[in-house]
Amino acid sequence: MAGVLDSVNQRTQLVGENRLELLLFRLRGRQVYGINVFKVKEVLQCPKLSSIPNSRAMVRGVAHIRGETIPIIDLGLAIRMTPIPADEIATSFVIITEYNRKTQGFLVTAVDRIINMNWEDILPPPKGAGGEVYLTAVTKIDDKIIEIIDVEKVLSEVSPLESNLTESVLSRSSETDRGASLPILVVDDSSVARRQIERCLSAIGIKVVSKNDGKQALDLLKEMTSDGSKATDHFSMMISDVEMPEMDGYTLVTRCKSDTNIDPLYIMLHTSLSGVFNKAMVQKVGANDFMAKFSPDELAERVMEILDQA
Structure with a gap:
């Protein structure tokens, strides 16, 4: 597996064309799971782990990799499945990922292919799956269901992000009454991420309309502007994730910018994807702004700045 990600930088050409590459892996069992290659920094045989006192059970230890001390999370245990036995850890694999500005490794039984x-x-999870299901999407390959785990939900339970605004930001937000402002359209397939953003924006007095993916958002915008009105008559801006089933954020932006009634809407891409390619992709598809997830203060301050300049 050492060389399987060697050409990852060349794969940026897929982005913006509503395409992605999934790294397939297994936990304990026959079910196959997938993770977006752009989240993956490295795949390797599990190195020696050092224990962490008082850590959560799903954190099996830390590994020292290329000068970094990285927590290693038993992904199966994190989604309420059977943990990898201690005597099998050495023969397991670690997928090193970067989410929300942090690096962590996911311990898995086997890594398949890209x-x-x-x-x-890539479709949303079946309706009625329930809030305890750790899925953000599903797909089918060779007549087999591939489950895509809601990693943001997993990480929110392992190491919860601070979602409250600081007093200084709240104080600045109180200087302007935003009660009459148009709502912000928030688009994200992760229920955890939507709640984080909604809580942040509500704290500064902004109403939110949320959708689960790019297709839902585009359908809403087209419906609302079908009478000839502009998207800016209905929303002050849109904040969209990049990775979403059915239609990703880059494709959503491209479609919006090609519609004269939606084009004027200010669009910020807000994603846990890492890599320098993001800024280039923002320019390529025509988004107005980009921000890495998730700092509530940074998001609130940027939104207030955008609304004040409008």
Whole structure:
């Protein structure tokens, strides 16, 4: 697996074309799972782990990799499945990932292959799956269901992010009455991420309308502007994730910017994806701004700045 990600930088050409590549892996069992290659920094045989006193059970230890001390999370245990036995850890694999400005490793039983997919073939979890299901999407490959785990939900339970605004930001927000402002359209397939953003914006007096993916958001915008009105008559701006089933954020921006009634809407891409390619992609698809997840203070301050300049 050492060389399987060598060409990851070349894969940026897939982004903006509603395509992605999934790294397939297994936990304990026959079910196959997937993770976006752009979240993956490295895949390696599990190194020696050092224990952490008073850590959560799902954190099996830390590994010292390329000068970094990285927590290693038993992904199966994190999603309420059977943990990897201690005597099997050495033969397991670690997927080193970067989410929300942090690096962590996910302990898995086996790593399979990388496959090229269209986001249209990545579907939301079945309705009625329940809030305790750790899925953000599903797809089918070779007649087998591939489950894509809601990693942001997993990480929010392992190491919860601070979601409250500081007093200084709240104080600045109180200087302007935003009660009459148009709502912000928030688009994110992770229920955890939506709640984080909604809580942040509500704290500074901004109403939120949320959608689960790019297709839902585009359908709403087209419906609201079908009478000839502009998207800016209905929303002050849109904040969108990049990774979403059916239609990703880059494709959503491209479609919005090609519609004269939606084009004037200010669009910020807000994503846990890492890599310098993001800024280039923002320019390529025509988004107005980009911000890495998730700092409530940074998000609130940036939104207030954008609204004040409008």
